Every structure is written in structure tokens, then in C-alpha cells.
Amino acid sequence: MIELYETQRAMRGLRKAALQRGVIAILDVGTSKIACLVLRFDRTDAFVEGEDIGSMAGQAGFRVVGAATTRSRGVRFGEIDAMAETERAIRTVVQAAQKMAGVRVDHVIATFSGARPRSYGLAGSVELDGQQVTEEDIGCVLASCDVPDYGAGREVLHAQPVNFALDHRSGMIDPRGQIGNTLSCDMHMLTVDASVIQNLAYCIKRCDLELAGVASSAYVSGTSALIEDEKELGAACIDLGGGTTGLSIFMRKHMIYADTVRMGGDHVTSDISMGLQVPMTTAERIKTFYGGVYATGMDDRELIDLDGDSGDWEHDRRTVSRTELIGIMRPRVEEILEEVRARLDAAGFDHMPSQQIVLTGGGSQIPGLDGLASKILGQQVRLGRPLRVHGLPQAATGPGFASAVGLCCFAAHPQDEWWDFDMPVERYPARSLQRAMKWFKDNW
Amino acid sequence: MQQMTRRADPAPSRWAYKVQRMWLTPSFRTGLRVGLPVVAVALALGVYLGNEQRRTDLFASVEAVKRDFQERxxxxxxxxxxxxxxxxxxxxxxxxxxxxxxxxxxxxxxxxxxxxxxxxxxxxxxxxxxxxxxxxxxxxxxRVPVALWRGPEGVEVIDAYGVRADKLSTRVERPDLPLIVGEGAKKNVTQALELIAAATPIRERVRGIVRVSNRRWDLVLDRDQRILLPEQGAVHALERVIALAQAKELLARDVAVVDMRLADRPTIRMTEIAHKELLRVRGHKAED
Missing domain, CATH: 3.10.20.310 (membrane protein fhac)
Incomplete structure (x- = not known):
């Protein structure tokens, strides 16, 4: 647990340094595309006195000065599969974004969608003896949460306090300064496969960049696609990506659950490719131009040419009606949504007071998807597009960029995490002084 | 026919990526834009002027061009x-x-x-x-020479302000100029000249004028005669002496000093011989 605390603190330090320098890059490593945004922070409105919600909050004004996208390579199910390929793709996109921004970036905040995230709810409490709640008490109560055994080879990606309770008053956002006897907290912890983070960190290091933060794609797309009311009242964000479909549940402005379905738009494409006997690129093009999930009588008469260059005239001159295409796509989309439904049920989403569902991600652009989703997921379904941020090019405002834009918000207004609070002194290992001495010896 | 072409990899090579990042570094750009020309020029100059022969040649040619221009x-x-x-x-x-x-x-x-x-x-x-x-x-x-001044270093010609205009070996070289002697005489040349001018009637007999105690003047005549003048009204006293001399031939007599220092009581001191002669004429015996 200590190691995690240290590494996350180190990344937080890097992020602070990057904000000080004013330039930071956002990297969304997806299955179908890799997006990079370069943000410039202006320090003029950096800190508003008296509005320090979190340790890093208040780093307000930022502007996107560089944006680039490239086709992803070597990524499967949101995880890095062929490292050299992915490294090249990251290099391409970072170079293009740097060129557009005209500045060199050294710090990168990355997000990825795979790695089998798993949510845990943690609870902890400390006795206060009628004292005022201080920042150290919050550190103590966070440290007192009993961490479950999440298994070897897993790593904590997020650990956010979602609720504080003082004696019998629950639902506090910020208990500091209040007086009570018992302070207890609920914490949401998200763990992922450690190897995926390691691979990503290695790839980014090979590109001469420093990893200043990692976030889950489901979480960040939720922060950008949901509006404030939905986050407050309770909503689920479903990010239909290329290789995975991320889902995150928000309530009272905190993420309380996140999960991933390992199916996405690429599976629809491969179904089309197999069903119509066309290459993947053609299938992708047909899907984006003619795809849908509801067939009408008109679609029987709309014939799609399946161009090919095999040399066989009969094979190259086939046509297929749009109804047939929809017939191939719909079962797969239904399967994905049903899997999402199962995950939401497992999380207890049907007990939430508000059951708003927001579809985002590149896959949400399939025409008629909202109708199909409302049949499977519930009545309150809408299509979500990411927030508007300063300087974002028009090409990067679609729902496919929800996680990239969400990561910008994450960089500018990070949620308080466990490691943002100082750990209580008695929890520090006794060797810390020795470690400090060793650090001195190593560095001088 | 299916073309067996491979599309070019859009990814930059590691080196291209590194170089682009290097170019985006502000300090590197500044160094290249400013530092490199400075270093190049300095290096070229250093190499060229490192040779002794070339350095002297260069300076000589610069000097020659300068001389050419100046000697037009x-x-x-x-x-x-x-x-x-x-x-x-x-x-x-x-x-x-x-x-x-x-x-x-x-x-x-x-x-x-x-x-x-x-x-x-x-x-x-x-x-x-x-x-x-x-x-x-x-x-x-x-400078207009008006007088001669005899000091410890010899005879000098001075102008009206007492500033040296020339040096002489003997007084005889400039007989036309009056001689002034004594401490503080140089600073009061005008007074001396006024007295000399007043003494024009006895011009041939004046040998010089002496400043006494940086306070008053003595007019020295030949035959070791002196006219002691007061501090105030020296010209008037001198005129009185000259009038006496012209009326009673005072200065032609055997007088050593005419003392005019007290205006109420002008005094005359006779020479030793004249004194004895006077005693003899009055019938006194010689003392010794």
C-alpha cells in the first residue's frame, strides 16, 4: 500500500510541475484511435482565494493548443498488445500535436479503457473526541479504510473518497472544521491489471515523455459527457469505444462504480467483414456510412456496392442491401448493450434514485442507437457529447473524444484522491529517515 | 492485378522524433540562432588572427590606409x-x-x-x-614688460601683474625699466610704477625702489641716498620731497636718508662726514 501511495504522490508531483510550466499533454490510448491534446495553462486565474476544494483545485484556465489523432496500432481491448507498434503510433500523434502547438511537451497524462477494472467500496472511521475535523483527520480516516485483498498483479488506479459521515450526519462533501466524535468515510477504489499500466508507462517512457498521471477511460468520459445535474442526481455513462465499452456510474458528483465490457465497435466491424466477405477497412467504411440498428422498408431498396480488387468480377461487383447490413450489426450491438445491462444490474443501478443513461464514444454515432438502448437499458437514455473546452478543434468535438476531453478536465480539476492527503505520521514506516539519508547519499 | 505496395509508415523514426523535440526546445533554438553565429565568427577571427604574420600585416595595412588618408x-x-x-x-x-x-x-x-x-x-x-x-x-x-625685479634667483622682467616675462643675467640689459626689490614687491607693481612716475623729475638719480617689510616703499637714489616713504600717501610724500629738492636742493646735499614716514615730522639723516663737518664748523672738538 505504501508503494502505491509513493508512486501516486510522485505522479502528482510531476503533474504539479507540469502545471507550473504551463504545458501538459493528454494521451488517450484507445483501440481504434490514439488522440493527443496539448494543453496550455495560463496562471493568471490560477488560484481563487477561499475556493480551495482540493489540493490541486483552482488550476482553472486552460486552452487546447495542439490536437492530433492517429489510427491506433498494436492495441487490443484497450490494452497494449504490440508495444513497438503502439510506441510508433504514440510518437506520430505526439509529434503532430507538438507541431501544431509549437511547444515541446514533457509531461503526459494518459488514459486507457481496458485492463479489467474492478470497483470496491471501502469504509473506515476514526474517533475524534469532540475535536474539529482537520486535514490530518481526513488523512487518518482515509488511511483507516480496510483495503480488501484485490489480488496480486493488480494496481489501484483511483481511490476517491465519495462520502464523509460525522456521527450520524452522512452525505458530507467536506467535513473539515466541523465538530464531532466519529468521522467515517466511504471510498471508491478502482483496481486494474498492473501489467497494462506498466506497458503503457514503458511505451510513454520510450517516447522521452514522463507519465504525470493515469486515469480510467470510463471515469474521464463520464466526467466530460455527463452534465452537472446528472452527476449530482445519479447517472451512468456508457462509452462505446472501439475495443471496449466502458461504463461508469456517478452519484453526487463522485464516481461510485466503473466497469468495462470487452466488446465494442471493432467487433461490429469484424462481424460485417465476416458476414459480407469484405476486408476490415471496407467493412469499417460501410459501417460508418450506411450502418444502423433499425431497418425500414426503404432500406431494402438501398443497395450498397461492395468494391473489391480480387480480380474476380463476380466477387468484386457484389451489392448488399442496407437491411442486410443492419441485420448483421444489430445482434452485436444488442449483445453489447445487454452485457452493459448485466453489469449495471450487478452494480445495483436499478436502485439508484435517478437512472439516467448517457451514451457516448465513437460507437454511439450509430443511427437509431438511442432507441435500441432505451429498449434494453431503460427509458432515460440520451446521447452525450463531450464538454466544450477552449481551443478544441472542430474535428475533436465528437463523442469519440469524450475521454480525451474528460482527461483535460481531469488534468485541470483533479478529483481529490486518497494520496492527495498527507498520510498520518504513525503510519509511515520507521525507515523513512533512513530512506531520506539514502536518497541524500544516492544523489550527492 | 493487385498492387503489392506497402504504404509508408506514418510514424516518425526515433531520431526524427527526437530532433523535432529538440527543435521545439526554446533554449536550443536561441542557442542556435544567437550562439552559433557568434561562435563561428569568433572561431574564424581566432583562426585568422592566430598567425603572428597575418596579424602584423593586417595592422600594417590598416595603418597604411589611415596614413594615406591623413597625408592627403x-x-x-x-x-x-x-x-x-x-x-x-x-x-x-x-x-x-x-x-x-x-x-x-x-x-x-x-x-x-x-x-x-x-x-x-x-x-x-x-x-x-x-x-x-x-x-x-x-x-x-x-606680456608687456614694465619693470625689473631682483630676487634671489637673479633679475627678472615682470609685467604690470608681477608675472615674469623674461629672465636677464644683468640689470644692464634693460636700463629703460625701473628696478623693484623686496618681499611682496611683485604683488604691488602698480604702486611702484606710480611712485616711479612721480619721481620723474629726479629720474636720472633713481636706482630703484625697495619694498620694506611688505608694507611701504623706499626710493633708493645714487650716492646711497634713500627716501623713506610712508604707507599711506606715499606719492604725496614723494612729491613733497621732490619739491624740497627742487627748491632747496635737498638731495644735492650730503644727506643719507630723507625720512617721510611721519608726515608731520619729516626727518633728515646726514652722512657721517657731514655730521663731523657740522660739528667742526660750530666749534666743537672732535669727540674721539
């Missing part, structure tokens, strides 16, 4: 014209000037030259000017 006929000074100086001063000025004409005007430091000429005793002020036609004009304002 427009800038040459051919002759010297001295105005307002007597022969002796003119000779001294010519000695001070650089030896040979023609001379480039760039080599003449007129300010320094003026200061040097001013050092000459006889020169009160001087202005130097290089006129068209290559003439160095020296306009000298000479």
Missing part, C-alpha cells in the same frame, strides 16, 4: 605663421613645435601645443589655428 594634401600643414611675438619668443615657439614641415594636421595636437606655448614666460595667451592653405597660425599675446 588637404590636411597637410606647410608653414608656420607667428603673430604678435618678438624674435626671442618666436624662436622659443619654433623650438616647441615639431621639427619638420610639411606635417599632417592629424599629428598636431593643438590643445597640447597651446598649453606648451603658454609655458613660455613672455607669452600671456596664445591661440592656434590651422588655416586653409596649410598655415599653422599662432597668435601670441605677449
Amino acid at each position: 594634401p588637404e590636411f597637410m600643414v606647410q608653414t608656420l605663421a607667428v603673430e604678435g611675438a618678438n624674435e626671442k619668443t618666436q624662436k622659443a615657439i619654433e623650438e616647441l613645435l615639431p621639427a619638420s614641415f610639411p606635417l599632417s594636421s592629424f599629428d598636431l595636437n593643438l590643445g597640447e601645443l597651446r598649453d606648451q606655448i603658454r609655458e613660455i614666460d613672455a607669452v600671456k595667451d596664445v591661440s592656434l589655428q590651422i588655416r586653409t592653405g596649410g598655415v599653422l597660425q599662432v597668435a601670441v599675446d605677449e
Whole structure:
């Protein structure tokens, strides 16, 4: 647990340094595309006195000065599969974004969608003896949460306090300064496969960049696609990506659950490719131009040419009606949504007071998807597009960029995490002084 | 026919990526834009001037071009014209000037030259000017000698302000000028000149005028006669003595000192011989 605390603190330090320098890059490593945004922070409105919600909050004004996208390579199910390929793709996109921004970036905040995230709810409490709640008490109560055994080879990606309770008053956002006897907290912890983070960190290091933060794609797309009311009242964000479909549940402005379905738009494409006997690129093009999930009588008469260059005239001159295409796509989309439904049920989403569902991600652009989703997921379904941020090019405002834009918000207004609070002194290992001495010896 | 072409990899190579990042580094760009030309120029100069022979050649050629320009006929000074100086001063000025004409005007430091000429005793002020036609004009304002002053170092010619205008070996060289002697005499030349002027009737007998105790004047005549003048109204006292001399031939008698220091009681001291003679005439026996 200590190691995690240290590494996350180190990344937080890097992020602070990057904000000080004013330039930071956002990297969304997806299955179908890799997006990079370069943000410039202006320090003029950096800190508003008296509005320090979190340790890093208040780093307000930022502007996107560089944006680039490239086709992803070597990524499967949101995880890095062929490292050299992915490294090249990251290099391409970072170079293009740097060129557009005209500045060199050294710090990168990355997000990825795979790695089998798993949510845990943690609870902890400390006795206060009628004292005022201080920042150290919050550190103590966070440290007192009993961490479950999440298994070897897993790593904590997020650990956010979602609720504080003082004696019998629950639902506090910020208990500091209040007086009570018992302070207890609920914490949401998200763990992922450690190897995926390691691979990503290695790839980014090979590109001469420093990893200043990692976030889950489901979480960040939720922060950008949901509006404030939905986050407050309770909503689920479903990010239909290329290789995975991320889902995150928000309530009272905190993420309380996140999960991933390992199916996405690429599976629809491969179904089309197999069903119509066309290459993947053609299938992708047909899907984006003619795809849908509801067939009408008109679609029987709309014939799609399946161009090919095999040399066989009969094979190259086939046509297929749009109804047939929809017939191939719909079962797969239904399967994905049903899997999402199962995950939401497992999380207890049907007990939430508000059951708003927001579809985002590149896959949400399939025409008629909202109708199909409302049949499977519930009545309150809408299509979500990411927030508007300063300087974002028009090409990067679609729902496919929800996680990239969400990561910008994450960089500018990070949620308080466990490691943002100082750990209580008695929890520090006794060797810390020795470690400090060793650090001195190593560095001088 | 299916083309077996491979599409080019859009990814930059590691080196291209690194180089692009390097170019985006502000310090690197500044270093290249400013530092590199500076280093290159410095290196080239260093290599070129590192050779002793080339360095001397370069300096020599620069010097030659400079000389060529300075020795153009427009800038040459051919002759010297001295105005307002007597022969002796003119000779001294010519000695001070650089030896040979023609001379480039760039080599003449007129300010320094003026200061040097001013050092000459006889020169009160001087202005130097290089006129068209290559003439160095020296306009000298000479001191007007009015008296001679005999001090420990010898006889000097002084002007009305008491400033030395020349040095003489003997007083005989300038018999036309009156002689002034004594401490503080130089500072009161005007008073002395007034007294000399008042003594015009006995001009042939005046040998000089002596400042006594930096306070009053003695007029010294030949035959060791002295006229002791008061501090105030010296000219009037002298006129009285001269009137006496003209009326009663006072100074032609055997008088050693005419003491006019007290205006109410002018006193006469006789010589030793005259005193004895007077006693003899009155019938006294000689004391000794």
C-alpha cells in the first residue's frame, strides 16, 4: 500500500510541475484511435482565494493548443498488445500535436479503457473526541479504510473518497472544521491489471515523455459527457469505444462504480467483414456510412456496392442491401448493450434514485442507437457529447473524444484522491529517515 | 492485378522524433540562432588572427590606409605663421613645435601645443589655428614688460601683474625699466610704477625702489641716498620731497636718508662726514 501511495504522490508531483510550466499533454490510448491534446495553462486565474476544494483545485484556465489523432496500432481491448507498434503510433500523434502547438511537451497524462477494472467500496472511521475535523483527520480516516485483498498483479488506479459521515450526519462533501466524535468515510477504489499500466508507462517512457498521471477511460468520459445535474442526481455513462465499452456510474458528483465490457465497435466491424466477405477497412467504411440498428422498408431498396480488387468480377461487383447490413450489426450491438445491462444490474443501478443513461464514444454515432438502448437499458437514455473546452478543434468535438476531453478536465480539476492527503505520521514506516539519508547519499 | 505496395509508415523514426523535440526546445533554438553565429565568427577571427604574420600585416595595412588618408594634401600643414611675438619668443615657439614641415594636421595636437606655448614666460595667451592653405597660425599675446625685479634667483622682467616675462643675467640689459626689490614687491607693481612716475623729475638719480617689510616703499637714489616713504600717501610724500629738492636742493646735499614716514615730522639723516663737518664748523672738538 505504501508503494502505491509513493508512486501516486510522485505522479502528482510531476503533474504539479507540469502545471507550473504551463504545458501538459493528454494521451488517450484507445483501440481504434490514439488522440493527443496539448494543453496550455495560463496562471493568471490560477488560484481563487477561499475556493480551495482540493489540493490541486483552482488550476482553472486552460486552452487546447495542439490536437492530433492517429489510427491506433498494436492495441487490443484497450490494452497494449504490440508495444513497438503502439510506441510508433504514440510518437506520430505526439509529434503532430507538438507541431501544431509549437511547444515541446514533457509531461503526459494518459488514459486507457481496458485492463479489467474492478470497483470496491471501502469504509473506515476514526474517533475524534469532540475535536474539529482537520486535514490530518481526513488523512487518518482515509488511511483507516480496510483495503480488501484485490489480488496480486493488480494496481489501484483511483481511490476517491465519495462520502464523509460525522456521527450520524452522512452525505458530507467536506467535513473539515466541523465538530464531532466519529468521522467515517466511504471510498471508491478502482483496481486494474498492473501489467497494462506498466506497458503503457514503458511505451510513454520510450517516447522521452514522463507519465504525470493515469486515469480510467470510463471515469474521464463520464466526467466530460455527463452534465452537472446528472452527476449530482445519479447517472451512468456508457462509452462505446472501439475495443471496449466502458461504463461508469456517478452519484453526487463522485464516481461510485466503473466497469468495462470487452466488446465494442471493432467487433461490429469484424462481424460485417465476416458476414459480407469484405476486408476490415471496407467493412469499417460501410459501417460508418450506411450502418444502423433499425431497418425500414426503404432500406431494402438501398443497395450498397461492395468494391473489391480480387480480380474476380463476380466477387468484386457484389451489392448488399442496407437491411442486410443492419441485420448483421444489430445482434452485436444488442449483445453489447445487454452485457452493459448485466453489469449495471450487478452494480445495483436499478436502485439508484435517478437512472439516467448517457451514451457516448465513437460507437454511439450509430443511427437509431438511442432507441435500441432505451429498449434494453431503460427509458432515460440520451446521447452525450463531450464538454466544450477552449481551443478544441472542430474535428475533436465528437463523442469519440469524450475521454480525451474528460482527461483535460481531469488534468485541470483533479478529483481529490486518497494520496492527495498527507498520510498520518504513525503510519509511515520507521525507515523513512533512513530512506531520506539514502536518497541524500544516492544523489550527492 | 493487385498492387503489392506497402504504404509508408506514418510514424516518425526515433531520431526524427527526437530532433523535432529538440527543435521545439526554446533554449536550443536561441542557442542556435544567437550562439552559433557568434561562435563561428569568433572561431574564424581566432583562426585568422592566430598567425603572428597575418596579424602584423593586417595592422600594417590598416595603418597604411589611415596614413594615406591623413597625408592627403588637404590636411597637410606647410608653414608656420607667428603673430604678435618678438624674435626671442618666436624662436622659443619654433623650438616647441615639431621639427619638420610639411606635417599632417592629424599629428598636431593643438590643445597640447597651446598649453606648451603658454609655458613660455613672455607669452600671456596664445591661440592656434590651422588655416586653409596649410598655415599653422599662432597668435601670441605677449606680456608687456614694465619693470625689473631682483630676487634671489637673479633679475627678472615682470609685467604690470608681477608675472615674469623674461629672465636677464644683468640689470644692464634693460636700463629703460625701473628696478623693484623686496618681499611682496611683485604683488604691488602698480604702486611702484606710480611712485616711479612721480619721481620723474629726479629720474636720472633713481636706482630703484625697495619694498620694506611688505608694507611701504623706499626710493633708493645714487650716492646711497634713500627716501623713506610712508604707507599711506606715499606719492604725496614723494612729491613733497621732490619739491624740497627742487627748491632747496635737498638731495644735492650730503644727506643719507630723507625720512617721510611721519608726515608731520619729516626727518633728515646726514652722512657721517657731514655730521663731523657740522660739528667742526660750530666749534666743537672732535669727540674721539
